[in-house]
Structures are given as C-alpha cells and as structure tokens.
Amino acid sequence: MIQVHPELNDDRILRLFEKGIHGQWGEDAIAWGQATDVPARVRRGLALTLTPVYLGEQTAMMGIATVIPLLLRGGETEAVLYLSSMQLDEARHFRNLHRLYELFEEDPLPARRLPEMWRYHARLLHSRDPLDWVWGILISDLFARRFYGAVRDIDPDGLLGALARRTLQDEARHQAFSDRFLENRIPQLSPERRAGMLGLRDDLFRSMDGLAGRLADAATDAGIDTSSLLDGLWLDTERWVERLGIASTHTTQRPTATRSASAVPRPS
Ligand SMILES: [Fe+2]
Ligand SMILES: [Fe+2]
Numbered sequence: 001m002i003q004v005h006p007e008l009n010d011d012r013i014l015r016l017f018e019k020g021i022h023g024q025w026g027e028d029a030i031a032w033g034q035a036t037d038v039p040a041r042v043r044r045g046l047a048l049t050l051t052p053v054y055l056g057e058q059t060a061m062m063g064i065a066t067v068i069p070l071l072l073r074g075g076e077t078e079a080v081l082y083l084s085s086m087q088l089d090e091a092r093h094f095r096n097l098h099r100l101y102e103l104f105e106e107d108p109l110p111a112r113r114l115p116e117m118w119r120y121h122a123r124l125l126h127s128r129d130p131l132d133w134v135w136g137i138l139i140s141d142l143f144a145r146r147f148y149g150a151v152r153d154i155d156p157d158g159l160l161g162a163l164a165r166r167t168l169q170d171e172a173r174h175q176a177f178s179d180r181f182l183e184n185r186i187p188q189l190s191p192e193r194r195a196g197m198l199g200l201r202d203d204l205f206r207s208m209d210g211l212a213g214r215l216a217d218a219a220t221d222a223g224i225d226t227s228s229l230l231d232g233l234w235l236d237t238e239r240w241v242e243r244l245g246i247a248s249t250h251t252t253q254r255p256t257a258t259r260s261a262s263a264v265p266r267p268s
Contacts, residue, residue, distance in 0.1 A: 001069065006077040012180050013078040019173055020085025025092070025166055027099070034159035035103035042154065045221030047106030048264060050097060052117045052211050053147060054108055056140060057094035059121045061087060066125065067133045074130070082177050089170040096163060113264055116210035116257070123203050131185055135197050138178035139204050142236045144171050146229050154223040179244075186244050194246050201237055202255040208233070210257035214264050221266065 008014060038046075064087045071079050101108065111118065124136045145168060152164035186194070212219075212226040219226045238249045 001072050003075065003077075006075060008078055008081075010078040010180075013082050013177065016173055016177050016180070017078070017082040017085055020082060020089070023169060023173060024085075024088060027096075029166060030096070030162055031159060032099065032103060034162075035100070037158050038104070038155065038160065041221050042223060043104040043106055045218045045223075046151070046154075046160075047101060047104055048109050048218035049215050049222050049224060050100070051108040051114060052120070052215075053144070054094070054097045054101075055117055055121060056144070057090050057097060059124055060090040060137065060140065061094065063125055063133055063137060064090065067130050070128065070130050076130075079130075079177075079181060086174055086177065089174070093167055093170070096167070100163070109264060114211060114214060116207040116214070120204060120207040120211075123200070123207070127200075131182070132197070132200060134178050134181045136200055136204060138175065138182070138240065139201055139237060141171050141174045141178065142240070143208060143233055145175070146233050146236070147224075150224045150229055182244050186246060197246050198241065198252060201241065202252075205234065205237065206255045206257055209255070213257060214262065217263055217266050 064083050068080055068083055071077075071083070124133070124140065127133060127136075148164040148167050148171065152161050152168070155161050189197075209230060212230050216226045234254050238252065241247050241252065242249045
C-alpha cells in the first residue's frame with residue numbers, strides 16, 4: 001500500500017495542503033469568555049440545533065480515517081497529504097463544539113430523538129469508493145457553510161461570529177479540495193455511476209430535510225431559519241451537480257423527508 005518514493009505531481013492539491021498547514025489555529029484564536037453574552041434562549045436552541053453538526057464533525061473524522069488507506073492503495077499521495085490537514089480541521093471543529101456545550105452548560109439531544117442523524121452518518125460512510133465519499137463530504141461541507149454562515153449572523157461581533165468565521169475558512173479549503181478531486185474523475189463515469197452520485201445527494205438531502213423539520217423550533221429560538229437554510233443548500237447542490245457535470249440540473253427534483261418528522265418540543 002505504501003510506496004517508498006511516490007510521485008507528488010498534483011500541484012493544486014499540494015498547494016491546498018500547504019494552505020491547510022498555514023491555516024491551522026488553536027483555542028487561543030477565540031475569546032471564549034464572551035460565551036456569557038449569549039442569551040439563555042439562544043444557547044438552549046443552539047445546543048439542540050447543533051446536535052447533528054456535532055456528530056457530523058465526528059463523522060468527518062471517521063470518514064477521513066477510512067478513506068486515507070483507500071487512497072494510499074490507489075497511489076493518490078497528494079490527496080492523502082491534504083486529507084491529513086483536513087483531519088486536524090475536523091478534530092478542531094469537534095473540540096470547539098464540545099467546548100461550546102461546556103460553556104453553555106447544555107447537552108446535545110439524545111441520539112434516539114434524531115434518527116435521521118444516524119441515517120445520514122450511515123449513508124455517508126456506506127461506500128468504499130473514495131469518489132462517493134468525497135462527493136458526500138462536499139455535500140456535508142456545503143451544509144456546514146450554510147449552517148456556520150447562519151451561526152455567524154446570530155452574533156456577528158461576539159463568540160459565535162468569531163467561531164463561525166474561522167470555521168468557514170477551513171470549510172472553504174475543504175470545498176476546494178473536493179472540487180479538484182472530483183472535476184477530473186466525473187467526465188469518465190458511466191451514466192449509472194453518475195445516477196448513483198445523484199442518489200447519494202438525494203438520500204443525504206432527505207435526511208437533512210427530516211432533521212430540519214425536527215429542529216425547526218429549536219433553530220428559531222437560536223435565530224436560525226431552517227427552511228431558508230435548506231432552500232439555499234438545495235440550490236448549492238444543484239449548482240455543483242451542474243458544474244461537475246454529474247447531470248443537467250433540469251432533470252433533478254428536490255427530495256423531501258420520507259416521513260414527516262415530529263418536531264423536538266421546546267424545553268419548558
Ligand atoms: Fe468540520
Ligand atoms: Fe469540513
């Protein structure tokens with residue numbers, strides 16, 4: 001699996017790896033003491049709404065750990081270097097949210113309340129093909145961009161704004177990697193394989209639609225409008241489907257959650 005002296009030719013991915021190294025930041029980049037300025041209602045709403053994102057950071061760590069051996073076997077050393085920097089990003093995102101829960105003195109929702117969260121996790125990690133995994137992680141990163149953008153807008157000058165802005169810089173690098181990785185591979189894919197990618201996008205979106213339904217009230221308390229977030233996310237995925245040449249966007253229809261999810265009640 002490991003070559004003694006592999007070639008490193010993909011300069012664009014190597015440049016992203018270099019950016020990944022220089023883009024690292026630690027807990028001292030954030031004024032955590034500002035957590036006390038966040039109103040109790042926003043803290044509680046955000047604690048619930050963040051639950052799938054919190055799990056998603058761990059899903060990303062697991063996914064990277066799974067895909068690295070597959071890429072090494074395929075001789076894709078540049079991608080392995082880049083993903084090693086992304087692993088540190090995801091670990092930081094997870095640790096930051098863990099810290100936020102501690103500072104807010106709140107807990108995430110218990111897993112049984114959000115079955116779609118596990119469905120999403122399982123679907124993302126289902127395939128053993130790096131291409132599917134990078135496509136799934138791109139969709140997750142598009143969601144993260146919308147979500148952290150909404151968190152930034154709750155509290156642009158405080159803790160949430162600062163945390164979201166730094167996280168969004170990491171997400172921009174993740175997206176650039178997925179773009180580079182996928183753009184050369186998709187033109188060679190069969191129509192069935194492309195249909196499979198659309199199927200993955202639809203399954204992930206369906207889970208997010210279910211989660212948005214369950215978390216709509218909690219998100220409103222935090223100052224986040226889940227329906228406009230999902231509208232924006234759908235347009236983002238459609239744009240990428242077209243841009244990468246997976247399909248013409250005119251042929252795709254927006255999926256919705258299979259069952260209408262019961263909302264998580266507001267805490268009394
Ligand atoms: Fe992340
Ligand atoms: Fe990410």
